[in-house]
Amino acid sequence: MKEKHTIFSLGKASKSWIAFAIIAHLFIAATTVVFFDRIGYVVDALMTHVLTKKTFIETVNIMFLVFLSRLIFSWLANRSVYEISTKVKAGARDKIYSKILELELEYRDVKKTGSIATTTVEGVEQLESIFGLVIPQAFLSLLIPFGLYFYLRRLNSSIALTLLVLVIFIPISIMMVRAWIKKVTKAHWFSYENLHAFYLDSLQGITTLKTFGLVGKRMEEIGKRSENFRKRTMELLQTNLTSNLSMDIIAMCGTAVGIMLAIRYTQSGDLTIGAATIVVLLSYEFFRPLRLLGSYTHIAMQGIAASKSILEILNKDPSKHALSRMTSKAKLDGNFDIVFKNVEFSYREDRNPVLKSVNFELKTGQITALVGESGCGKTTVANLITRFYEPSAGEITIGGKPLHTIDPIEIRNNISMVSQRTYLFHGSIRENLLIAKPDATDDELYETCRKAGILDFVNSLPQKLDASLVEQAKNLSSGQIQRISIARALLKNAPILILDEPTSNVDAENEEKIQATLQEIARTKTTLVIAHRLRTVRDAHKIITLQKGKVAEVGTHKDLLDKKGVYANLIRTQNQFEPVIVN
Structure with a gap:
């Protein structure tokens, strides 16, 4: 039995880039520490009157190199996120399309076409936040606070330990509202998915709706679903605001505690002014990684809700x-x-x-x-x-x-086949015919058009074979669509020919032409x-x-x-x- 897909299996191809993103961000954090360390060094040197011109220039050069390094690593981190995004989205869409091909006509039992379109486009886009932001940030949220703790411990172990303990309150606050956020984001995503599917269905059936005078009723229903989606969006914003506010309060309070401790230990003589400056500057850096993780969590929840739609398709067991x-x-x-x-x-x-x-x-x-x-x-x-x-x-x-x-x-x-529900792709008549035989010459194309009784129509068009077809060939009549489909089947020239209602929309004159063509080609098929x-x-x-x-x-x-x-x-x-x- 095939292994079931999970949300993590969708990101397998980007594992190396995720690791690269984590390393780049760690170097960015390291440059921040070095930069603040040099500031503290300069402050202490000034306070003790030992700062020479040479030392000052050396320190400025180091800080400039650190700043330059930070820019480089920031670019590398952004590049990593781009690569992660590209690989995850391309891989997920390939998997979805391959699964639909595998299921063939059974894919219609999984979801409506509009829902599949939403999942493949918008749903896959949401995966970027999980693999490009949340997963790297989860590792950084664990590594950076501990790294800062070991750095600050050499200055003052009590302050370092206090800040590390206070950091824990941010994930606690996230866990407290996680179930609420998950529920709201799930409802928001499925509301959006259903609205999109219903709207697409309405667009495709607009002629039928007008014929039966149901446009007003349909618009009313779209309005109701849009209002439901608006309410879900406002609920989502409310959860984000509440959660972000609680994390900001914890981060600000924790930073304030760090500053007060730095002042206290400076007054008692346990910290130099330069070391206190470093503590003040780094206090918020303890909370920043988890604060970012918390804000990314809201985006990730939308990605997780979307991934359920993706996994529903990918894990559909074939018959x-x-x-x-x-x-x-x-x-x-x-x-x-x-x-x-x-x-x-x-x-x-x-x-x-x-x-x-x-x-x-x-x-x-x-x-x-x-x-x-x-x-x-x-x-x-x-x-x-x-x-x-x-x-x-x-x-x-x-x-x-x-x-x-x-x-x-x-x-x-x-097999060459003309089905009851002929589908012509958005593009030119030529492109639709070449599906059957990509290397066909113009002479072959015009000859098959003649056999299918569509040549006069093609020649009447200013661009002839290069005339554009709109979506679902809505700018052609049913008979013209059917004859182009017949021409495509004849061009393929396969040994088995299946024609399902081939002339149901064709006039009597062209029907005779098609019948004569069939009698001719049937001798070998x-x-x-x-x-x-x-x-x-x-x-x-x-x-x-x-x-x-x-x-x-x-x-x-x-x-x-x-x-x-x-x-x-x-x-x-x-x-x-x-x-x-x-x-």
């Missing part, structure tokens, strides 16, 4: 079918006949099967059509062939090899056409009719009409609403 897809390594050998043997499938174990004891064969060189009423399992067949899902029972083979033994990447590399518009499959070599998840009939268009069974009934029903398919 046994997803595990099977990861271990399949067999390759195809040139035989692309597809056979279904007693195949059954259900999307969930507690639901009725979508497919029941399905048997049929798809032969190379033939167009096989799959028809039936909505919900009878046609698209499911396509998803099974591409191994987005696995059969519950039975077996599917390609070229005689069991599908579950073949590498899914190998299968998909040999294993072609499956899934259709509702039955006139598009009348020339298929074989038509498989599904009814309630079972194969009801198999034959040619004419054979099935003569049977006057399920297919003939579908034809009669469709003829009432569309041009007559059969005279």
Whole structure:
């Protein structure tokens, strides 16, 4: 079994940079001590009238070098934080994307798309505070006070011990409000995540909302969620203010105690004025590391809340079918006949099967059509062939090899597919076509556009193939999107061609062109056409009719009409609403 991800496993790649950041900050603390030590030395030399010009110049030179060193180490520390941030965020996003690829369609069971987007962008950004700020500061908060204690002990052990003891009150104050901060930051993050997901959903469905007159109601709901997020934000600010105030009080009181002790021991003669000056300057430095850690804790709590969303995705256990897809390594050998043997499938174990004891064969060189009423399992067949899902029972083979033994990447590399829900990426028409064949020439692109019946439209555009598509190709009609998708599938020129409702949004003229193209290319391919518009499959070599998840009939268009069974009934029903398919 795979090792579970934890918040610390997300930062493994940045361990060396975290150590480097800690070392750089320790050197910064050391330069502070040296700088204050020299100030104390100069004060004592002045008070005892032993400060010579040479000693003064040497001290100034040392302080200048210390200041210069501090600048260098500060730059190195900032550089380390940058490297930590870059590596952690890039690594986390790679892991999330790889996990989604691993889960395939199962990722939709984990979170809504909007929530995943928020987690991947904003959630991952929050990790920077944990690994770039909190973890290094946690080590510094332990090391620096002890280092200062050992330095001050040579001046006055009582003052050093008192300051070290007082420092402990800062982590105590943090622990006292930790549960409250954790609760508030968790509520704040999930309020933000839900608001973002709801807003994205509203943007994507704006046309539907306008059509049904629900824009006002949706805006009202967005307003309510925004108000809830505002309240959560104010609660978070309140916890931060309360916690910071308590830490500031402790730090100021502790510093004041250090100053008073320095004055007292100076008056009693146990401290020189120079040593007292050092104590006064370093008193706050005892509290600074833990004070910073406390302020970073609030940011870290947001990172921890966000990391729970990240870990929820990364630790999602893949199903046994997803595990099977990861271990399949067999390759195809040139035989692309597809056979279904007693195949059954259900999307969930507690639901009725979508497919029941399905048997049929798809032969190379033939167009096989799959028809039936909505919900009878046609698209499911396509998803099974591409191994987005696995059969519950039975077996599917390609070229005689069991599908579950073949590498899914190998299968998909040999399949061109046009799905019902075609997706075109933001970019140009050319870029969307080149997904199928990155090295395709312009001649190849224009030829596939001609075969898909989209060439006239492309040529009518000022930029032709370089014309831009907006998000989800909203500046194209459904028919144009579908034809570009068909062109992309044809350009890939894979030996298996699956077309799920390929011409549902295409006009009659272009439909004829596409049908002629299919007849031409099917001579060398294993072609499956899934259709509702039955006139598009009348020339298929074989038509498989599904009814309630079972194969009801198999034959040619004419054979099935003569049977006057399920297919003939579908034809009669469709003829009432569309041009007559059969005279």
